[in-house]
Amino acid sequence: MFQLLHKDKTSKARLGKLRTAHGIIDTPVFMPVGTQGTVKTLSNDELKTAGAEIILGNAYHLYLRPGIELIRRAGGLHKFMGWDRPILTDSGGYQVFSLATLRRLNEDGAEFSSHIDGSRHILTPEKVLDIQEALGSDIMMVFDECVHYPAAKDYADKSLELTTKWARRSKERFDVSEAKKRGQLLFGIAQGSTYSDLRARAVKELLNIGFDGYAIGGVSVGEPRNLIYEIAGLTAAILPEDKPRYLMGVGMPPDILEAIARGCDMFDCVVPTRNGRNGQAFTFGGDIQLRNAEYKEDFRPIDERCDCFACRNHTRAYIRHLFNTNELLGLRLVSLHNTRFYVKLMQMSREAIADGRFAPFRDEFVEGYNKGSE
Amino acid sequence: MFQLLHKDKTSKARLGKLRTAHGIIDTPVFMPVGTQGTVKTLSNDELKTAGAEIILGNAYHLYLRPGIELIRRAGGLHKFMGWDRPILTDSGGYQVFSLATLRRLNEDGAEFSSHIDGSRHILTPEKVLDIQEALGSDIMMVFDECVHYPAAKDYADKSLELTTKWARRSKERFDVSEAKKRGQLLFGIAQGSTYSDLRARAVKELLNIGFDGYAIGGVSVGEPRNLIYEIAGLTAAILPEDKPRYLMGVGMPPDILEAIARGCDMFDCVVPTRNGRNGQAFTFGGDIQLRNAEYKEDFRPIDERCDCFACRNHTRAYIRHLFNTNELLGLRLVSLHNTRFYVKLMQMSREAIADGRFAPFRDEFVEGYNKGSE
Numbered sequence: 191m192f193q194l195l196h197k198d199k200t201s202k203a204r205l206g207k208l209r210t211a212h213g214i215i216d217t218p219v220f221m222p223v224g225t226q227g228t229v230k231t232l233s234n235d236e237l238k239t240a241g242a243e244i245i246l247g248n249a250y251h252l253y254l255r256p257g258i259e260l261i262r263r264a265g266g267l268h269k270f271m272g273w274d275r276p277i278l279t280d281s282g283g284y285q286v287f288s289l290a291t292l293r294r295l296n297e298d299g300a301e302f303s304s305h306i307d308g309s310r311h312i313l314t315p316e317k318v319l320d321i322q323e324a325l326g327s328d329i330m331m332v333f334d335e336c337v338h339y340p341a342a343k344d345y346a347d348k349s350l351e352l353t354t355k356w357a358r359r360s361k362e363r364f365d366v367s368e369a370k371k372r373g374q375l376l377f378g379i380a381q382g383s384t385y386s387d388l389r390a391r392a393v394k395e396l397l398n399i400g401f402d403g404y405a406i407g408g409v410s411v412g413e414p415r416n417l418i419y420e421i422a423g424l425t426a427a428i429l430p431e432d433k434p435r436y437l438m439g440v441g442m443p444p445d446i447l448e449a450i451a452r453g454c455d456m457f458d459c460v461v462p463t464r465n466g467r468n469g470q471a472f473t474f475g476g477d478i479q480l481r482n483a484e485y486k487e488d489f490r491p492i493d494e495r496c497d498c499f500a501c502r503n504h505t506r507a508y509i510r511h512l513f514n515t516n517e518l519l520g521l522r523l524v525s526l527h528n529t530r531f532y533v534k535l536m537q538m539s540r541e542a543i544a545d546g547r548f549a550p551f552r553d554e555f556v557e558g559y560n561k562g563s564e
Numbered sequence: 565m566f567q568l569l570h571k572d573k574t575s576k577a578r579l580g581k582l583r584t585a586h587g588i589i590d591t592p593v594f595m596p597v598g599t600q601g602t603v604k605t606l607s608n609d610e611l612k613t614a615g616a617e618i619i620l621g622n623a624y625h626l627y628l629r630p631g632i633e634l635i636r637r638a639g640g641l642h643k644f645m646g647w648d649r650p651i652l653t654d655s656g657g658y659q660v661f662s663l664a665t666l667r668r669l670n671e672d673g674a675e676f677s678s679h680i681d682g683s684r685h686i687l688t689p690e691k692v693l694d695i696q697e698a699l700g701s702d703i704m705m706v707f708d709e710c711v712h713y714p715a716a717k718d719y720a721d722k723s724l725e726l727t728t729k730w731a732r733r734s735k736e737r738f739d740v741s742e743a744k745k746r747g748q749l750l751f752g753i754a755q756g757s758t759y760s761d762l763r764a765r766a767v768k769e770l771l772n773i774g775f776d777g778y779a780i781g782g783v784s785v786g787e788p789r790n791l792i793y794e795i796a797g798l799t800a801a802i803l804p805e806d807k808p809r810y811l812m813g814v815g816m817p818p819d820i821l822e823a824i825a826r827g828c829d830m831f832d833c834v835v836p837t838r839n840g841r842n843g844q845a846f847t848f849g850g851d852i853q854l855r856n857a858e859y860k861e862d863f864r865p866i867d868e869r870c871d872c873f874a875c876r877n878h879t880r881a882y883i884r885h886l887f888n889t890n891e892l893l894g895l896r897l898v899s900l901h902n903t904r905f906y907v908k909l910m911q912m913s914r915e916a917i918a919d920g921r922f923a924p925f926r927d928e929f930v931e932g933y934n935k936g937s938e
Binding site for chain 1: 645873
């Protein structure tokens with residue numbers, strides 16, 4: 191299922207291949223976020239042209255709207271949204287503990303009020319597994335409690351205990367599911383907040399249960415950047431070599447390279463599209479804010495070295511005009527460029543790993559990026 | 565410049581070819597509206613794939629934002645927006661008398677406050693010609709006073725007098741302009757409200773001045789549908805055969821076919837994109853409102869006979885979900901489909917004219933469309 195192809199000589203970076211029901215993914219990989227069954231503003235064709243190998247959907251959002259029965263009748267999420275490449279679905283744990291209003295949390299599951307209409311719902315590990323079975327995602331995530339930062343150790347400890355119990359129940363449901371028979375994969379999520387001993391315990395218990403891959407969750411929840419790197423590094427170091435490692439919700443371009451250097455393989459983040467919709471464009475020379483007056487008469491593309499539709503056809507001045515006049519094409523062009531940038535950064539990372547020069551590649555990129563960013 | 569290829573046997577419909585600096589246009593033609601240098605939500609590639617031969621830009625909006633000097637420095641509107649096919653620019657007459665706050669109107673021109681920031685501006689026929697020269701549009705429109713409905717005859721008469729004087733001054737400026745040397749065309753606009761004798765006088769005076777083409781303006785300004793057809797018909801009937809006739813701002817699909825049957829060649833309207841952004845989709849079986857609950861589990865495309873990206877890849881149920889969740893892809897997909905529908909309707913109209921069966925084609929379409937519309 192996961193093949194480790196190569197280990198970088200200059201860092202802990204790894205090159206791999208992950209086989210799923212809808213195709214093979216080269217790792218390290220970035221997964222554009224398609225929360226509600228669409229990567230915001232972009233078409234499936236544009237995602238493919240940008241080189242996206244896999245996208246992320248969200249069980250919580252899709253469960254609320256349009257509802258799982260509708261997607262089941264449509265033939266699953268792939269058919270519903272017209273996307274034929276792999277999909278990973280987030281379990282909703284993060285959303286229940288951030289977006290929704292949590293009403294009750296106990297060993298059975300979580301009761302919450304929808305952020306859309308206040309309606310009451312209960313999610314349990316088993317129900318979340320069933321939802322993702324209906325969605326038909328290639329990679330399913332276990333339901334977990336996502337602990338925010340900062341968290342007292344006592345709280346993080348108790349929370350981890352619950353998350354581990356839920357992980358075991360998820361696996362038990364998975365083992366007798368249609369999902370497993372159909373080749374859907376299930377990933378466990380290591381929590382433990384910022385405590386290295388809790389992280390170690392989380393990993394040990396998950397390994398005892400056994401999953402197709404392992405995610406590092408509960409990061410990028412408000413903690414300082416260095417702490418993200420530290421947790422990613424210490425958790426990745428104790429995860430098995432022969433399984434993919436997914437660092438959830440990270441991050442800005444330098445963050446991803448730092449995490450790759452520490453042995454992480456898979457990434458998702460709303461940054462390329464969300465920040466794109468605010469006019470922030472990513473380039474190898476740093477990020478720029480296209481609304482700024484300095485781009486008023488800048489007739490260069492966002493990035494002269496970029497091969498995306500926006501950079502081949504449009505100028506910074508034009509895109510700035512689109513933002514100034516609230517034209518939706520502006521949101522599209524920058525989201526498209528940023529998605530292409532993230533995918534390209536992963537492609538270049540894989541080449542650097544294959545050539546055994548990932549650490550210098552990262553150093554050069556991060557230095558140039560930070561120097562040029564606004 | 566304009567070649568009349570064929571006259572329909574069953575109506576006054578005409579088949580023609582219009583030669584511009586950026587290419588040849590087959591008429592009858594529909595021009596998608598790109599007010600601010602972008603056809604809302606759509607990329608240039610999508611417009612081309614949909615078959616758009618020419619688009620419309622708006623001098624008033626572009627003059628206010630991003631400003632003419634910026635577009636001049638970008639090398640004209642084509643280069644600024646990255647569109648290499650023909651562009652027609654509206655003169656701003658309609659916007660000054662509808663969108664802006666008119667401050668003073670006299671023989672020299674119109675003083676108004678911008679609808680964006682209240683700033684004061686003066687537009688004269690000469691200035692509007694200069695603006696369109698800088699934009700580099702293939703077809704420029706004269707500055708006119710657009711009279712709304714209903715208008716007293718006395719007012720319409722005086723207004724027409726002013727519009728005619730402005731038309732003459734526009735032509736005089738045009739005759740000594742760089743625009744003319746570069747092959748930009750200038751169209752006159754016949755006003756005269758709903759009064760047939762004023763329309764006749766408008767046409768007679770415009771013909772005395774002499775333009776590359778003639779528009780019928782001051783329609784679709786609140787009058788009943790039959791009056792649009794009547795004015796279009798009586799004005800087209802007295803326009804010269806060897807020049808293109810442009811019915812401004814019309815309209816819904818049946819309106820356009822009725823106008824073609826009365827001898828009009830060119831059309832523009834915000835309906836395919838504006839209504840598309842509200843979820844209204846056009847089909848040969850009528851228009852449908854995709855937000856409606858009846859499409860919740862409708863897994864058919866918008867129109868099974870349509871070859872657009874939306875219809876080849878997505879279902880009504882999915883698009884309804886996108887509207888329900890405020891996802892911009894929904895606006896894109898319906899705008900794209902509707903634009904393709906309008907272009908396709910023109911292609912089919914041209915075929916029907918060439919075959920000498922436009923009247924029955926129109927009758928069949930209008931009957932089916934009206935019967936199936938919501």
